[in-house]
Amino acid sequence: MDSTTVILYFDGAQCEGKLATHEKRQNARKTAINAADDHVTTFMDRVSEGAHIRKRHFTNVDKQLTNAFRWDVEARNGLVRFLENHGWRVVQCDTEADVKIATDTMEGDIVISGDSDLLIYHSIPVVWRPVCGGGFLEYRKKDMLSALGLETAEQLTVLGVVSTNDYNRSLYVLGCETNYEIVKDMKAKGSDDQAKDVPALMKEYLADERVVIKNKSGITFDTSINVFVHLHQTPIAHGQHDKPDTTALEARLEGIKERYQYARSKFTERKQAQLASRQATKRYRTIDRPPPKDSKDSTTTPPPRPRYSFKTRTKTVTHEPPQAMKRYKWKPWTELPESPLEKVENKLTPKKPAKKPAKKPAKKPVKKPSKPPTPIESMDKRQLWNGLKWEHPKATLRIGTIQANIRAALKTRADVADEMIDCLREAVGEANRTKRRAQRLIALYVESMAAGYMQPKDRDYLDGLCPRVELKDADGGQDSSENHTDDDIDGEPDSSSSQFLYAFLRHLYSGNPPTNRGVGKLVTGFIGRLQELNLYTPPRLTSAIR
Missing domain, CATH: 1.10.275 (Fumarase C; Chain B, domain 1)
Incomplete structure (x- = not known):
């Protein structure tokens, strides 16, 4: 990035339209701090008891501490001063930075942000979303309108206003997909072939039958319209937000971090002590050879020094056989065989296979008489329809083609047969x-x-x-006839x-x-x-x- 072409925007104070969102995020932060406290307590107990510490014990604590992180105002202001001192152009906004960015954006500008709400603003044409590895995903509003089948950018703004965002929720049962169908069905242009503005489209949306049935409380989405259309936000009055609650959470989070660092230091000491004890119990040491002595004849290599070991080797000890082996004694032959290989040869001589009795010829199974086909005269309409479905009519009609069947059935009435054919x-x-x-x-x-x-x-x-x-329709290269x-x-x-x-x-x-x-x-x-x-x-x- 170049400091001469890039402008950095920082959020300011909280706005009134976003109080519900801030409260939801504050509750999620409290939940993350409580979970981090429980995981740190478990980690400390296992360290003190000498139990095995697994990878999940570290990841559980690190994940909850990451969810509980909050960039406070002091740190944000310090970063702003640092960037300004190094030549960067920085804009400190009064409220949310989105509104200021939408106000200052001109044709040809590119907005880099991970917030998808920026595409709802009419003046922002392109948004780059950062991804892992230092890359960006490009979102062009023209391409999005073409993919969604919308005619004007005002329709996309209406879709973002009536759907769930940071300032209001969508109507009950009317999710993003249903709202998209309603907005897509609306006429985006008037009688003079000019694009309708957002207020006119919002009026048409609220008058739709599907919206009137669900909008029992008469919601008009005024807060979102003020932000995304009129680019207006009202900051929270001084003292309206709960400052003591935020301070207490920060103090509790710092205490959890100190406990976690203390437990990790104790775990490191225990691992080092275990490693030292394993090294001290080694019985053998590597003995290095001494440097060669200086000699007049440099071509000869001194003999290596004999190596010694601390292990003492004992002589071979003969043990008395166990009691079970004393029951068996070797006895000599009472009568020697004529040849020592006699028994071996008898064993190696293959025996002639015994003759198997001749099998009696199997009786041929008697075929049961098949059920005779139903005659055509006694078939009903359904049986005739099933019979005509077959590719070859002989399967049902037992004779040639349809023309031959008609002439065979109407032998005495040739004129009627010709008319039917x-x-x-x-x-x-x-x-x-x-x-x-x-x-x-x-x-x-x-x-x-x-x-x-x-x-x-x-x-x-x-x-x-x-x-x-x-993918589920693919048969994996098998015969497709099996799947019919x-x-x-x-x-x-x-x-x-x-x-x-x-x-x-x-x-x-x-x-x-x-x-x-x-x-x-x-x-x-x-x-x-x-x-x-x-x-x-x-x-x-x-x-x-x-």
Whole structure:
């Protein structure tokens, strides 16, 4: 960083709108101090008792002391004076530094902060958030608006005002996701094609039916509007905050730190004493060789001095065998065998395998007669439908193709059979033409997306055409046929993608618009998107023709 281009902002006094947040942080600090006190007491007891100290005993204390840390005003003012003496430009704010930063920020400036609330201010275009390793994450407001699908920066400000922040909480049951849907549905521009200001959008938000039902107490978010829109904060009057309570916490925290340092010093002394005792009990010492003596003949190396050890070696001692071994005595052979290897050879000679009895030929299992197929005349509508689902009709109809089946069933009425065959051919042809038309429209739509005409709403349409691949959907390289279910074979719709395609095909066939709910609403938007791209013109409705 360069001191000539960087301006450092420091917080000032507390403001009235943030009293609830300061009280919450003060309670969390009290909890951390109580936990640190308990962990330090446990640490001291284990040190005094000589118990083993593990890593978690240190991390428990260090974590709670870190949570209880607070940068007091004296230390902050000392850092400000130090930076000013070394040529840095420092701004000491009256209240929160966020408001002063939003006031001074100009076009092209970059704000470095870990506070995400800065993006709510209208005048801040870019925020860099520090991360581990000395790097930064860049957040540009234009890119965020494009990713969220919002038209103006005022909508983002309204979303930050009505959501939970340091100055107010969101309405009950209306979380960030619900508020985002409400703000996104609002019209960001007026009749003159100018962006609406924040007060007008807030009025529209409070008039929404979903907000009116939950806003029983009539909350208007005035505090957040004063801060994020009007850039105004009111400092706390002198003596209003609890100064004695803060002083007592600081004194208690210092006492805990002193106890912890004392316990760590005792632990270090105990470790050093243990190390010294282990070194004192070593029986052997390394004996260094003496330096070589000066001799006239430098080519000869003096013999090494014999090494000695403090250990005394005893002579080999013969022990009397135990009582259990005295029960066994060695006896000589009563009669020597002819050859010492006789028994060994007998053991090594493999025995001939015994003949197994011949197995009797197994009787062939008698096949039970299979259940005869149900005749077509006695089938109901469901059985006929299941039979026609199979790829080959012979599985149910037992004879050739559909044309042959019709002619075989209507031998005496050839005219009716020809009419039925023509009807089926016409239905198949119409289905084929509808499918080809849908394929061409989808292909043209995908090519338009690849050409750079993609908008945020197109992601929903692409998800309807083809669902996204997730990690749990991967089969690990195994045969995909093992994962097929009966639903896949039957061809029944088992996903929103299939329902989307079926609704689109029904529209192309009949010309009627889809229903305005569920997947039908998404298909209606997709048809409108095709019209915007000049790829498709829907047929006129019957009502329009009349």
